[in-house]
Amino acid sequence: MCRQQKELFGTTAYREITRIECDPRGRNAQPQLCARADIQAYPTWEINGRFYRGGQSLDRLAALSGYTGSREF
Numbered sequence: 001m002c003r004q005q006k007e008l009f010g011t012t013a014y015r016e017i018t019r020i021e022c023d024p025r026g027r028n029a030q031p032q033l034c035a036r037a038d039i040q041a042y043p044t045w046e047i048n049g050r051f052y053r054g055g056q057s058l059d060r061l062a063a064l065s066g067y068t069g070s071r072e073f
Contacts, residue, residue: 047061
């Protein structure tokens with residue numbers, strides 16, 4: 001599911017996202033941070049201090065984050 005989310009954003013936009021790798025087998029993994037945050041599913045989005053499990057559409061992420069730019073995704 002994480003790969004699908006990355007593909008939705010495209011390479012350029014995805015680079016702008018602050019992300020943390022929870023899978024201990026992943027590159028630059030930080031599983032201890034994920035455990036402290038009680039993240040149990042990938043992907044999990046943290047937006048404005050709230051957590052949203054699973055894949056999300058770009059429209060939903062825009063709404064949750066208060067994104068005000070173009071929504072012609």
